[in-house]
Amino acid sequence: MKTDRWARSLVATVSVLISMAAFTGCADMKDQPHHEPLEYSSFFADGRSSRPLVEGTVARGHLRADDRIYRGLEADGSFVAQNPLVVDAALLSRGRNRFEIYCTPCHGRVGDGQGMVVQRGYKQPSSYHIDRLRGVEDGYFYDVITNGFGKMSSYASQVKPRDRWAIVAYIRALQLSQYADLRSVDAAIGARLEAGEVIDTRRHDAEGEEEHHGTGH
Amino acid sequence: MAQLFHRSANAVARFTIFGGVFLLAGLGYVGWIFAHSSFMTGENVYLKQPVPFSHDHHTAGLGIDCRYCHTSVEESNFAGIPPVATCMNCHNIMWKREDMLAPIREAYAGGDAIQWSRVNDMPDYVYFDHSIHVRKGMGCEVCHGRVDRQPLIRQATSMQMAWCLDCHRDPGKYIRPREEVFTMGYRPTEDSRSMAERLLKEYDVNPGTDCGVCHR
Numbered sequence: 001m002k003t004d005r006w007a008r009s010l011v012a013t014v015s016v017l018i019s020m021a022a023f024t025g026c027a028d029m030k031d032q033p034h035h036e037p038l039e040y041s042s043f044f045a046d047g048r049s050s051r052p053l054v055e056g057t058v059a060r061g062h063l064r065a066d067d068r069i070y071r072g073l074e075a076d077g078s079f080v081a082q083n084p085l086v087v088d089a090a091l092l093s094r095g096r097n098r099f100e101i102y103c104t105p106c107h108g109r110v111g112d113g114q115g116m117v118v119q120r121g122y123k124q125p126s127s128y129h130i131d132r133l134r135g136v137e138d139g140y141f142y143d144v145i146t147n148g149f150g151k152m153s154s155y156a157s158q159v160k161p162r163d164r165w166a167i168v169a170y171i172r173a174l175q176l177s178q179y180a181d182l183r184s185v186d187a188a189i190g191a192r193l194e195a196g197e198v199i200d201t202r203r204h205d206a207e208g209e210e211e212h213h214g215t216g217h
Numbered sequence: 218m219a220q221l222f223h224r225s226a227n228a229v230a231r232f233t234i235f236g237g238v239f240l241l242a243g244l245g246y247v248g249w250i251f252a253h254s255s256f257m258t259g260e261n262v263y264l265k266q267p268v269p270f271s272h273d274h275h276t277a278g279l280g281i282d283c284r285y286c287h288t289s290v291e292e293s294n295f296a297g298i299p300p301v302a303t304c305m306n307c308h309n310i311m312w313k314r315e316d317m318l319a320p321i322r323e324a325y326a327g328g329d330a331i332q333w334s335r336v337n338d339m340p341d342y343v344y345f346d347h348s349i350h351v352r353k354g355m356g357c358e359v360c361h362g363r364v365d366r367q368p369l370i371r372q373a374t375s376m377q378m379a380w381c382l383d384c385h386r387d388p389g390k391y392i393r394p395r396e397e398v399f400t401m402g403y404r405p406t407e408d409s410r411s412m413a414e415r416l417l418k419e420y421d422v423n424p425g426t427d428c429g430v431c432h433r
Contacts, residue, residue, distance in 0.1 A: 030340035037295040040332060048330060101282040105307070116279045122310050153306045158288050 070161050072142030079139030083172075085165045095170030098163045102155055111174045123151045128171055129178045141168045258375040264334035267320050269369060276401065277365035283357055283399050294346035298333060301325045336370050337361070344433045353420050354392045358401055359384070365401040381431065385424040389413035392422065 035041060035049035044051070064070040068084045085091060099107075106115040111128035118124050126133060145164045148154040159167065182190050192199065255261050275281050284290060289297035301324045308318055324331050337360075339345045350360075357364065362373025374380055384391050392413050397403045405412055416422070424430065 029342050032341040034341070036341075038298055038330075046329070047332070101284045105279065105281055105285070116281075117307055117311065120279070120311065122307060151310060153302065153309070157300070157302065158285070 064161070068139075069165070072139030072146070074139075079137035079143065081137045081139070083138045083165055083169050085162065085169070087169045091166050091169050092173055094163065095166035095168070095173075098159060099167050099170045102159055103167065106152070110178065111171060125150075125152065128175050134175055134179065138165075138168050138172070141171055253375065253377070258377055259338075259372045260375045261371050261373070263369050263371050264336055266334055266369070267331055268317060271368045272364045272370050273366055273368045283364075290347045291351050292348050294344075294348065296347045301329075301331060336372050337376070339376065343431050345431070351398055352395070353388070353422050353424075354395050354398060354416055355384075355388075356391075356393050356398045356400065356403055358403065359391045363401055382426060385426050385430070388422050388424055389417055392416045392420075395420070 037050060039049045040047050041049035043049075058064075066084075067073045067075070068080050072080050074080055100109065103111075104115050105117045106113070106122060106125055107128070108114040108118070113125045113127045115122075128134075142164050144152070145155050145159060145167060146161075147156070155164075182193065185193070189199065251257065271278075276283070286299040286303055287296040288299070289295060301321050304318075304321045305325050308321060312318055313322075320331060323329070360374060360376075362371075364370065367373075389410070390413070393400075393403055393405070394412075394416065
């Protein structure tokens, strides 16, 4: 009789201990023995679980052999004159999107170099709307984004090659927006503009689309 | 044989039997409160960081987009923690002698990383992917709260399963246009329910509540 009672309390104690162990087991599952991105690791001397790539490593299918696209350079080392990607509305809108994330803090939304960080005391970058920058090749802008210029660091780790070209296309659009030539518009509209009339370009474009429908305009 | 117990013991016995029910319920309630407390979930808990980085200042104050630093949020499960090089894009000039930023400068000079304390940490048995949530019109603010009003960042929600399911069962409550995902303090300009219906269809939002959606 007495041993029976002992046995029973032993079973009870053990089962309580097992269930407690089971609960601590649950807590451990929240943090399993594998590394999340950038997690600390005591295994490596520098404490990083994300290992730096051996220099020159190229993932399959990711060889950046095309110098025109990936460096903005022609075979002779000069800058690519024209954006190697097809510049269409989609690329421009992507360019605007990326520009307003990565470039506006310093360059401002219209590229005048009056971004918020500049207003707070950063060295002011050149405005895009100067003769020198209107005259440079597209590849020049690509190179500056990729490798930095003056106080500006490289944006290669933040902006991917195709997005850099999209930004280049958008910078060109910004330049055009501040430096449109009267001769580049329709003569009739030019005359109206010279007479001092204000033309809503959005409405004009909508009309223009109807007028020139099917003429490839 | 004499009575062992006084008559009043009946009342005590009745009280303890019925009282036991309340006692158990009370214990259960305390347990429930404890399990949902910020002590267990980490909700609203501020962690000590090596540098007191202010999201408030950098986003609301300077207007820097989330993606300037969290570069992989649109295409990866991991939003990305910026390398110190990103800090130095501005802090090579701004506040370059500030003591507060010394750990950043030293790490940058030595090629080291800053060991931030992780604020939002999903349990390892949960599969979570930032990119799909961003693609389907879930704003940062839905899960991370008003980051632009947090000088120090904290876990803004409980991140318990019931919280995940609240949205997975009815994503229309939280969906917003893709262009507004990174906006803080977004208010719908049109009737929110009809907009939600439209966006759910347009973005093909179908989160599912099967176990295997998250526990894979």
